[in-house]
Structures are given as structure tokens and as C-alpha cells.
Amino acid sequence: MAFYPDERIGLFIDGANFYSALRALDIEVDYSKLLSEFRKRGRLICANYYTALVEDQEFSPLKKMVDWLDYNGFSIITKAAKEYVDPASGRKRIKGDMDVDITVDALRAAEWLDHIILFSGDGDFCPLVKALQNKGVRVSVVSTTLSNPPVASDELRRVAGSFIELNDLAPLLARPTRSDDTTSD
Numbered sequence: 001m002a003f004y005p006d007e008r009i010g011l012f013i014d015g016a017n018f019y020s021a022l023r024a025l026d027i028e029v030d031y032s033k034l035l036s037e038f039r040k041r042g043r044l045i046c047a048n049y050y051t052a053l054v055e056d057q058e059f060s061p062l063k064k065m066v067d068w069l070d071y072n073g074f075s076i077i078t079k080a081a082k083e084y085v086d087p088a089s090g091r092k093r094i095k096g097d098m099d100v101d102i103t104v105d106a107l108r109a110a111e112w113l114d115h116i117i118l119f120s121g122d123g124d125f126c127p128l129v130k131a132l133q134n135k136g137v138r139v140s141v142v143s144t145t146l147s148n149p150p151v152a153s154d155e156l157r158r159v160a161g162s163f164i165e166l167n168d169l170a171p172l173l174a175r176p177t178r179s180d181d182t183t184s185d
Helices: 015-025 033-039 061-071 099-109 122-132 153-159 166-173
Strands: 007-012 041-055 075-080 082-085 092-095 113-117 138-143 161-163
Touching: 007 082, 007 099, 015 041, 015 061, 015 075, 033 041, 033 166, 041 099, 061 075, 061 153, 075 099, 082 113, 099 122, 099 161, 113 153, 113 166, 122 138, 122 153, 138 153, 138 166
Parallel strands: 007 041, 007 113, 041 075, 113 138, 138 161
Antiparallel strands: 082 092
């Protein structure tokens, strides 16, 4: 992955998709390390985290994480998740797609960014990547092909300027495991 010290970088994190990739690889990311790592690679202009939230939940670990991100250098973009009953299974499901929000914000940011890092493997972003590239913006995609099935769509990997395998970033971004934290006397 090529980065240049003076390039203006923006991070666009599809929260649900990134979470799926992290879970598939059994990685717990340290978001402070994530910011620090990309600050080393260029001029980090923005770090946007997109997620849908269930509004009437009294306690949600996601809300706690979003609050932390908001206070620690990320711009948080949320919308209310919609609950519905799946007719096939009869189970309650939650839907909260942030693709349009990410697309609109990335296209706006193309005017003042040189390199967009998209943390998502969703193939629906292929037209966005092409549009950004047509505007002269370099696009890197962070996701994984190591899960079964792969979180990253093959088409998105092919259209991106570069594909960054999330597992390769794990040593730089992961929180230490409990066994890593133990110290001997």
C-alpha cells in the first residue's frame, strides 16, 4: 500500500461491514491505534465512522463505542435502524444501511482529499470507487478475503486502487489479547 507524506487522507468506515470483517478474523481493533497508524501515513483530514443505531434500546455496547469514538477523533454519522419482521423466518431483524451516506460524503470529500481509505468489502461501493477515481482520488479498500465467505467482494477488490487485507493490518491495529497483557514478576 503506497502512501505519500503530503497526501490528504480520509477514512470512511462502514461500521457494520468493518465489524463483520473484524469478527470473522477474531480481531478486536484499538481505534486509537487505527487513527495513529493513518496519521503516520499522510495528513489525516477526516475519520468518519458510519453506523445505524436502534434508538429505543436502553443499553447498547455499540452506543458506548460510538460515544468513545466521538470523543476521540472520529466523526460519527448515524441514523435510526429500522426494525422489521422477516416474513420467511418470522424473526425480528434490524436494517440500517449507511451506503448512501458514505457515498454522498465521500463524493463531497473528493474535492479536498487525495486518498480515501474505505473500510468495507461491500460490492455496492464499486460505482463510488470508480467515481472517486474519475475525480482523481486514490481509493484503498480495507477488508478481508480470509473469511468464509470472504467479506470483501471480488469486484470491489479489483476496482480499488489498492486492497489492504485487514489481517495484515492486525498487528498494527489490534488490541492486545489478555495473554499479551500478562506480565511476569
